[in-house]
Amino acid sequence: MLKLSNEGKKVVLCDCDVECPNDYLLLNQEIVDPKPIYRKLPELDEAKCVKCGICSRVCKENAVFWVKEKPPMFFLDLCSGCGACWIVCPNDAIKPKEDLAGEFFVNQLNSNLWLVTGRSKPGISETGPIVGEVKRRAMELAKDINADYLIVDTSPGTHCNVIQALLNCEKAYVVTEPTPLGAHDSALILELIKKMQIPAEIVLNKSDVGDRKQVEEISSNFGVSITIEIPYSDELVRSYSEGKLEEMVDLI
Amino acid sequence: MKLVVASGKGGTGKSMMASSLAILFSENVRVVACDCDVDAPNLGLWLGITEYDSTKRISTSEKATINPDKCVECGECFEACQFGAIERTRGFTINPLLCEGCGVCQLVCPADAVELKKVMNGEIGINEKKLGFPLVSGQLYPGETGSGKIVQELRRMAEEFDHDVMIIDSAAGIGCPVIASVTGCDYAILVTEPTPSGFTDLGRILEIVNHFQIPFGIVVNKWDINPSLSKKIENWSGERLLGKIPYDRKVVDSIVNLKPVVYSDTEVTSEVLKIFEKIKNQS
Numbered sequence: 120m121l122k123l124s125n126e127g128k129k130v131v132l133c134d135c136d137v138e139c140p141n142d143y144l145l146l147n148q149e150i151v152d153p154k155p156i157y158r159k160l161p162e163l164d165e166a167k168c169v170k171c172g173i174c175s176r177v178c179k180e181n182a183v184f185w186v187k188e189k190p191p192m193f194f195l196d197l198c199s200g201c202g203a204c205w206i207v208c209p210n211d212a213i214k215p216k217e218d219l220a221g222e223f224f225v226n227q228l229n230s231n232l233w234l235v236t237g238r239s240k241p242g243i244s245e246t247g248p249i250v251g252e253v254k255r256r257a258m259e260l261a262k263d264i265n266a267d268y269l270i271v272d273t274s275p276g277t278h279c280n281v282i283q284a285l286l287n288c289e290k291a292y293v294v295t296e297p298t299p300l301g302a303h304d305s306a307l308i309l310e311l312i313k314k315m316q317i318p319a320e321i322v323l324n325k326s327d328v329g330d331r332k333q334v335e336e337i338s339s340n341f342g343v344s345i346t347i348e349i350p351y352s353d354e355l356v357r358s359y360s361e362g363k364l365e366e367m368v369d370l371i
Numbered sequence: 372m373k374l375v376v377a378s379g380k381g382g383t384g385k386s387m388m389a390s391s392l393a394i395l396f397s398e399n400v401r402v403v404a405c406d407c408d409v410d411a412p413n414l415g416l417w418l419g420i421t422e423y424d425s426t427k428r429i430s431t432s433e434k435a436t437i438n439p440d441k442c443v444e445c446g447e448c449f450e451a452c453q454f455g456a457i458e459r460t461r462g463f464t465i466n467p468l469l470c471e472g473c474g475v476c477q478l479v480c481p482a483d484a485v486e487l488k489k490v491m492n493g494e495i496g497i498n499e500k501k502l503g504f505p506l507v508s509g510q511l512y513p514g515e516t517g518s519g520k521i522v523q524e525l526r527r528m529a530e531e532f533d534h535d536v537m538i539i540d541s542a543a544g545i546g547c548p549v550i551a552s553v554t555g556c557d558y559a560i561l562v563t564e565p566t567p568s569g570f571t572d573l574g575r576i577l578e579i580v581n582h583f584q585i586p587f588g589i590v591v592n593k594w595d596i597n598p599s600l601s602k603k604i605e606n607w608s609g610e611r612l613l614g615k616i617p618y619d620r621k622v623v624d625s626i627v628n629l630k631p632v633v634y635s636d637t638e639v640t641s642e643v644l645k646i647f648e649k650i651k652n653q654s
Contacts, residue, residue, distance in 0.1 A: 138544035201454070203475050275381040275382075276544070278410055281410075298627055299627065300413050311514050314468070315468065356596050
């Protein structure tokens with residue numbers, strides 16, 4: 120990303136690892152003027168509740184507890200905000216209420232480079248929709264400034280927060296390392312990327328340590344080539360641990 | 372007793388720590404080890420395990436589909452879906468990758484065109500023989516939803532083994548599968564590294580651990596890649612510090628040969644032993 124912007128390209132980087140966003144740290148940016156991201160949670164108006172319990176029956180997350188002749192109890196820690204309960208309520212006793220789910224902030228690093236960062240509120244379980252919202256903001260910005268590239272940094276794993284980050288991307292770079300761990304995990308993410316029909320390339324980090332045989336096997340099984348190799352370097356580890364990205368770019 | 376190993380940031384050394392603790396505890400007490408990083412389970416590899424005695428496919432989520440013959444194209448489902456899973460192209464279809472199986476589309480459909488079906492979204496493997504203690508390892512199929520529920524099911528299966536200590540290896544991050552891993556634990560081991568990201572993410576996982584009021588200790592892994600930041604984290608941790616582990620490239624050889632780190636001859640091993648003794652006395 121730094122390399123692209125140094126070449127005069129306009130780049131928006133979107134940190135979609137909303138549970139643990141780190142790009143702003145590596146780029147030495149502060150959290151400036153964070154804007155809230157809301158989700159919807161149910162709120163009960165007991166005066167209107169007819170104590171029928173339908174809300175409890177439709178909830179797939181078991182977040183609504185109901186006993187006969189009592190109003191329901193909501194366990195909001197379990198709630199995904201899907202809205203089933205307020206949709207079925209026969210007397211409009213349940214209303215969606217905006218609840219803070221996270222925040223996002225934008226840093227402009229130079230005339231060519233923007234960073235959009237999302238951060239979930241700790242304790243929020245369902246982080247996929249936050250990723251979706253942050254990405255929507257980054258795409259708006261990319262359009263406004265006529266950016267050449269939108270680069271998305273995903274969280275580790277293969278579930279909804281990663282899916283949201285990968286959605287509509289035109290190219291995916293799978294970063295892995297030449298160990299059984301790297302091989303195992305890259306096969307999982309490559310399977311997801313294949314399902315999503317995104318063209319991919321493999322970046323082999325620490326390419327000269329360990330044993331690359333297994334990663335090479337996976338590369339050929341999925342028909343995805345290893346296009347970038349970054350050899351191990353003590354210098355690189357040191358500059359990373361000190362948060363010196365410019366130095367890292369020079370080393371790679 | 373339930374011990375969870377968590378970190379926020381990925382790649383700090385959770386599974387290395389969890390695998391070592393499982394082996395060390397098993398020398399004296401009955402252990403069950405759980406790999407709750409169901410997105411990318413690696414605890415087995417750190418324990419030298421690549422095969423499981425039994426694997427059970429499980430279903431903890433549902434997916435909706437729209438029957439085009441019944442659909443009246445009213446768009447009610449499109450408006451109601453909170454997850455953006457309904458796509459309007461020619462008619463309406465559901466993107467299975469985004470569907471959370473909440474059933475809202477079915478509730479609002481006036482034409483009974485939505486069907487909700489259970490899907491096999493993951494599997495749980497058990498290896499009882501190789502280690503002298505059972506390893507229960509979960510895997511969410513890539514692209515499926517319901518990682519937190521797989522973690523719950525995995526922990527329920529692990530409870531069936533007689534044990535004194537349950538070691539839970541959590542996923543990275545602080546979301547759904549992590550919360551399901553940390554809930555109900557007696558002690559948390561938070562593994563960090565001396566990088567700006569490692570330190571910041573330690574703060575974030577700590578908010579989760581404190582939310583559940585779980586006692587915790589901190590391990591600084593690869594401390595010597597940045598001694599001054601390590602010192603800062605150590606001071607910040609105070610009496611919560613369990614120990615610090617040096618960076619040793621021989622750990623890579625260990626994992627390449629699928630040999631647990633505690634059996635290797637590295638500087639890491641002696642530090643892990645010290646940390647184990649401390650956890651044993653504290654928890």
